[in-house]
Amino acid sequence: MGSMKNLETALARAGRTDVSAASGAVAGRLADRAANDGLLDVAYTTLDSPVGPVLVAATARGLVRISFSDCYDHDDVLAELSERISPRVIEAPSYFDAVKLELEEYFQGRRTRFGLPLDWRLTGGFGRRVLKRTAKIPYGGVSTYKEVAEAAGSPRGARAAGNALGSNPIPIVVPCHRVLHSGGGLGGYGGGLDNKVLLLKLEGTIGDAAGPPAKGTRSGPSPLPPVAPRGRRGRSPGPGSRGRSSRTE
Amino acid sequence: MSVQPFQTFLDQYRDDVYRFLVASVGRQEADDCFQETFLSAMRAYPRLRRDSNLRSWVLTIAHRKALDTHRANGRRPVPVPDVPERAGGEACGEAYREAYGEAAHDGELWAEVRKLPGKQRAAVVLRFASDLPHDEIGRVLGCSQDAARRNLHEGLEKLRSTWDR
Numbered sequence: 001m002g003s004m005k006n007l008e009t010a011l012a013r014a015g016r017t018d019v020s021a022a023s024g025a026v027a028g029r030l031a032d033r034a035a036n037d038g039l040l041d042v043a044y045t046t047l048d049s050p051v052g053p054v055l056v057a058a059t060a061r062g063l064v065r066i067s068f069s070d071c072y073d074h075d076d077v078l079a080e081l082s083e084r085i086s087p088r089v090i091e092a093p094s095y096f097d098a099v100k101l102e103l104e105e106y107f108q109g110r111r112t113r114f115g116l117p118l119d120w121r122l123t124g125g126f127g128r129r130v131l132k133r134t135a136k137i138p139y140g141g142v143s144t145y146k147e148v149a150e151a152a153g154s155p156r157g158a159r160a161a162g163n164a165l166g167s168n169p170i171p172i173v174v175p176c177h178r179v180l181h182s183g184g185g186l187g188g189y190g191g192g193l194d195n196k197v198l199l200l201k202l203e204g205t206i207g208d209a210a211g212p213p214a215k216g217t218r219s220g221p222s223p224l225p226p227v228a229p230r231g232r233r234g235r236s237p238g239p240g241s242r243g244r245s246s247r248t249e
Numbered sequence: 250m251s252v253q254p255f256q257t258f259l260d261q262y263r264d265d266v267y268r269f270l271v272a273s274v275g276r277q278e279a280d281d282c283f284q285e286t287f288l289s290a291m292r293a294y295p296r297l298r299r300d301s302n303l304r305s306w307v308l309t310i311a312h313r314k315a316l317d318t319h320r321a322n323g324r325r326p327v328p329v330p331d332v333p334e335r336a337g338g339e340a341c342g343e344a345y346r347e348a349y350g351e352a353a354h355d356g357e358l359w360a361e362v363r364k365l366p367g368k369q370r371a372a373v374v375l376r377f378a379s380d381l382p383h384d385e386i387g388r389v390l391g392c393s394q395d396a397a398r399r400n401l402h403e404g405l406e407k408l409r410s411t412w413d414r
Contacts, residue, residue, distance in 0.1 A: 015272070030259070088255050089256055
């Protein structure tokens with residue numbers, strides 16, 4: 001009886017071995033195996049940025065989600081991805097080298113367009129049309145809720161466009177921060193208004209001086225067409241954008 | 250309430266599975282078994298019933314992978330030698346035991362457990378490495394609670410005959 005007790009004590013102690021470092025290391029290699037077997041439906045990681053940490057997620061099609069960690073709970077975002085795309089959601093930092101690089105370049109003022117493939121599946125209908133028009137607003141440029149609503153086929157849908165932009169699943173890369181109120185006000189931002197201001201300053205759209213955007217120069221009907229054509233350089237620069245990029249280059 | 254993200258599930262059970270596998274198949278094979286276990290789990294995960302007992306479920310998969318490994322090792326002409334699992338390189342023998350105290354015995358103890366027949370081995374590991382109650386051991390092994398208890402008892406009896414300390 002005594003020796004049985006002794007054995008059980010030894011087994012119980014052996015069973016309490018801390019394995020978290022080893023299990024973490026081997027679990028971290030699971031994403032690659034899963035990808036090989038076609039099981040990695042949603043990969044994600046967290047990146048640091050001037051707008052705070054952001055959670056980025058991608059599918060085989062491309063970048064599907066960017067979320068401001070200061071504004072939205074990490075677990076809620078993962079639960080949403082799990083529900084709307086697939087529960088096979090895995091942390092896989094090594095799949096985000098290109099995303100990390102492009103965001104870094106953008107925040108350093110060295111990149112004015114993203115070349116990342118996008119997965120639009122978290123958008124649909126009118127919201128998707130609004131966001132796709134928004135994606136064409138050039139760096140340094142702005143548009144209004146009314147304009148993007150019109151361009152998306154709903155002239156009176158400014159409010160609905162605002163909602164669609166507010167739930168933009170891929171902010172920063174789909175630049176909903178470039179959409180302002182017709183009257184020149186900043187409007188809202190899902191990632192916090194401070195971050196909208198930060199991004200617009202970065203792009204040179206508004207000055208570094210604190211305060212509202214340059215209402216005087218870009219009030220009322222925007223000088224930009226609802227969606228500025230690609231060849232924006234000559235025609236519709238955000239006034240500061242060129243200065244900004246030449247400063248940093 | 251929907252199925253939680255796989256990463257959450259992985260984070261929650263990776264220690265349980267890893268501990269179970271190190272005890273069941275040894276550290277050498279544990280990494281492979283771990284990957285195979287969670288890949289199988291990932292394959293079935295979207296179809297999993299929401300009220301499933303996730304720990305029993307993933308340990309059932311791990312148990313099957315461990316059995317596969319034992320079968321494969323049984324067919325292998327030269328088995329992998331038993332090595333003390335905590336020991337790294339030169340850190341063996343007396344110095345190692347002095348440094349790590351009782352922990353040095355753990356590897357040897359699990360090595361003895363691994364010599365038990367399949368169900369007894371699994372019952373002992375699930376009880377002591379995974380801290381499962383008897384009914385859950387039964388669920389993982391696919392047998393009744395009584396049968397699980399019997400396997401555990403017989404396993405401990407056998408161990409006691411070889412384990413003297």
